[in-house]
Amino acid sequence: MIRTIMVELSTIEAAAYRQKLRGGHPGIVIMRYDTDQPGIATVNRKSGEPDPSHNTDLKLFPLEAFREAMELTSGMPYSRRGKVKLSGEKEDASSQEETAEELATVDSAEYEAIVKSYTNRKGELSYELLNKDFIQFAKSSRVISDMVANHASEEDIRNHVVKVKLESITGNRELTVAQTQRIVEMLDEVSPRHVFKELNDEIRKMLASR
Template sequence: MVVMRYDTAQPGLASLNKRTGEPDPAANVNAELFPMDVFREALELTSGMPYARRGPVKLGAQPPASATDGGAQGEPDAEQDTPDAVATVSSAEYAAIVSAYTSKKGDLSYELINKDFIQFAKSNRFVADMVAQRASVDDIVDHIVMAKLQSITGNSALTTAQTRLIVEMLDEVSPRHVFRELKDEIRKMLGASKV
């Protein structure tokens, strides 16, 4: 694992100890710049991510404003995370979804997600009624996603906005749309109901 800082050219390097699951910093890592907590946090934040598909990390040429100006407040950043987005990323709900759909290799599996959601779509009576009433693909997918995420997370108070944020985060992990196969299956179901 590599941890980089904008204020030093030397990155912090650590390997993952397979026996303990803890990071083992390299011998030449400066413990003041890269304390053990930094490696533990990096390990926690990246668990379940599909490393093989992400490609190399690309850093911008300029460090973030907070790193150069000592955290002074400037103009608000258009890309700044909203409190809801931050809360959703670090939520128990998102962790439950990652846990439920992590493959044996440790990757977040879109194949597992779609397979489970498609099975739910085919066995759910309400979805069958929506198909019979010729509801739109997006409405049917929204219902399926909401119902499944509420079931997986155990949070029946999960809102539409929260489920959309979770889907957006899942889409960011991989360059393809997370529910593409599910949407294709719903289209097939709608096409079969015409006959």
């Protein structure tokens, strides 16, 4: 099971966490203390709002509770955890379908290393610290300077920065672009916005100045 740390809600008497839902979508799972049936919503990346599933009772699981759960779990990294149980209740029945690739990514040394390097005391990934570190590397790298001078694409430059930084953090010099992209996707799913927004903005500025 791929999910974040469980948090307690104040909106209703329940606990919640982010989890990979069917189809690979990130979602919010709320578990009330007075019922075995969980409330589930996907995270709409365009609107930033929760989209409850059709069988979620909004009287038991109001939108305000999902919004609170999204706020409390924002930035929390995924980890591989056991089945979820509230005290005295049955096991979580919100059957999820994590792929082998997703499990491998969460279990990977590369994902764990970046989480460890940029997680703050609250247990949240510090996207500010991560972007600051990656931007500093981009500005000091001779390779990046040459790529900018040769009008390389924003995507190619970002992929190079992320790959080299991950190699530096983990000591793994054999990462592929596909592997780094999967790690970025997993980080991005628990971010309130694109994980490398500031890095992308800085790369655009570098390209525009040429």
